Amino acid sequence: MKVLWITNNLFKEYFDQKGLSAPFTGGWMHSLALKLKEIAPDMELAIASRIKSVKQLEEVKAGGFTFYALPGLLYRDSYDASIEKDWKEIAQRFSPDVVHIHGSEYPHGLAYVNAVGAEKVVVSIQGIVSRYARNYAAGIKISEMLKNVTFYDLFIASTPMKDQKKYARQGYLEEELLRKVNHVIGRTTWDHDHTWAINPYATYHFCNETLRSPFYSDRKWSLDKCQRHRIFLSQAAKPLKGIHKLIDAMPLILRSYPDTEVYVAGNDFIHTVSLRDKLKYRTFGRYINSLIDKYDIKDKFHFTGMIDADSMAEQYRLANVFVSPSSIENSPNSLGEAQLVGCPVVASYVGGVPDMVENNRTGLLYRFEETEMLASAVCRIFGDDNLAQNMAVNEIEVAQKRHDGVRNAKRMLEIYKLIACI
Numbered sequence: 001m002k003v004l005w006i007t008n009n010l011f012k013e014y015f016d017q018k019g020l021s022a023p024f025t026g027g028w029m030h031s032l033a034l035k036l037k038e039i040a041p042d043m044e045l046a047i048a049s050r051i052k053s054v055k056q057l058e059e060v061k062a063g064g065f066t067f068y069a070l071p072g073l074l075y076r077d078s079y080d081a082s083i084e085k086d087w088k089e090i091a092q093r094f095s096p097d098v099v100h101i102h103g104s105e106y107p108h109g110l111a112y113v114n115a116v117g118a119e120k121v122v123v124s125i126q127g128i129v130s131r132y133a134r135n136y137a138a139g140i141k142i143s144e145m146l147k148n149v150t151f152y153d154l155f156i157a158s159t160p161m162k163d164q165k166k167y168a169r170q171g172y173l174e175e176e177l178l179r180k181v182n183h184v185i186g187r188t189t190w191d192h193d194h195t196w197a198i199n200p201y202a203t204y205h206f207c208n209e210t211l212r213s214p215f216y217s218d219r220k221w222s223l224d225k226c227q228r229h230r231i232f233l234s235q236a237a238k239p240l241k242g243i244h245k246l247i248d249a250m251p252l253i254l255r256s257y258p259d260t261e262v263y264v265a266g267n268d269f270i271h272t273v274s275l276r277d278k279l280k281y282r283t284f285g286r287y288i289n290s291l292i293d294k295y296d297i298k299d300k301f302h303f304t305g306m307i308d309a310d311s312m313a314e315q316y317r318l319a320n321v322f323v324s325p326s327s328i329e330n331s332p333n334s335l336g337e338a339q340l341v342g343c344p345v346v347a348s349y350v351g352g353v354p355d356m357v358e359n360n361r362t363g364l365l366y367r368f369e370e371t372e373m374l375a376s377a378v379c380r381i382f383g384d385d386n387l388a389q390n391m392a393v394n395e396i397e398v399a400q401k402r403h404d405g406v407r408n409a410k411r412m413l414e415i416y417k418l419i420a421c422i
Contacts, residue, residue: 242325
């Protein structure tokens with residue numbers, strides 16, 4: 001069987017072959033690809049995506065995969081018909097039995113369907129950007145954003161308000177894609193119900209995700225080795241990730257635990273040290289900085305910089321609690337990662353998160369708007385060692401089943417055979 005993946009990036013094997021640095025994104029797809037190679041060695045897998053530096057369609061074989069690099073920008077909010085000819089060329093060269101579009105949010109997948117057709121095509125849902133657009137501002141008033149608009153955003157880049165509109169424009173194209181296909185892969189009640197609302201005629205196939213290998217390590221979180229009263233966030237650079245809600249909760253947390261520290265994965269987008277930082281200061285960063293200044297807690301927040309999977313796993317082990325304060329999520333991989341490692345989790349009750357967290361057993365849930373409940377949940381874990389330890393045991397057990405690589409690869413292969421009529 002020959003399967004073509006359309007993704008939001010290519011794998012490290014491609015970048016290694018080209019002598020380039022591989023991106024940090026898409027690790028769960030790479031993990032699934034490796035497991036599929038294990039259980040179905042005769043399957044031919046090709047991976048295609050847009051690469052900005054590529055000038056014309058490029059085919060590279062590396063690591064047992066065939067890679068197709070298409071020219072142009074991936075992160076578009078408008079349709080680009082220029083790549084339709086490349087999709088026709090790829091379909092003719094590779095002749096796939098199944099085409100698997102990973103993620104519905106970018107229009108290069110729609111371009112394939114328009115160029116080649118929707119037969120034997122399946123779309124797996126990562127998020128649903130048209131629904132994310134509704135929650136992008138995450139409760140922040142426009143007036144607050146306008147007070148913090150930076151020169152860079154106003155004249156060169158884009159304000160959060162414009163970013164929300166970009167999500168909405170992407171959403172129109174996303175819905176067009178979902179209405180045209182006959183098969184969808186999802187993993188939560190949330191993505192099932194929203195894809196059903198868009199296209200009630202598409203067949204919905206359930207399949208969980210396989211995460212990056214470091215999170216399956218035997219090195220698990222333990223109470224005696226974590227840093228007490230340390231909070232970890234996996235990302236925070238967009239309003240919908242909800243860091244402002246944790247900041248609002250911090251005074252209540254610090255009232256009981258004044259030594260609390262917050263570590264955030266990713267680049268420091270709130271501080272301006274160099275001239276380059278000041279010239280590229282973003283509106284959301286200025287807003288978050290003003291909120292931190294309001295509570296006088298700047299020394300409590302630390303940014304790790306961009307880190308790989310091994311370093312992320314170590315951050316989960318060091319934390320006393322992982323917090324997912326987003327205004328919307330489908331099934332955040334960071335939450336699954338934390339549960340696999342065994343770090344106690346607190347998460348907002350949004351999107352598909354309730355399918356991943358059983359309240360009081362594999363994590364604590366709270367309403368996104370209720371920062372008092374967020375603060376209380378964090379303090380409960382800080383103050384109740386039995387709760388934290390029991391939660392760690394329970395969530396590891398559940399996450400290992402949910403993210404079992406072999407089981408998920410076998411299920412994906414079943415879906416492919418069903419679509420290909422093999």
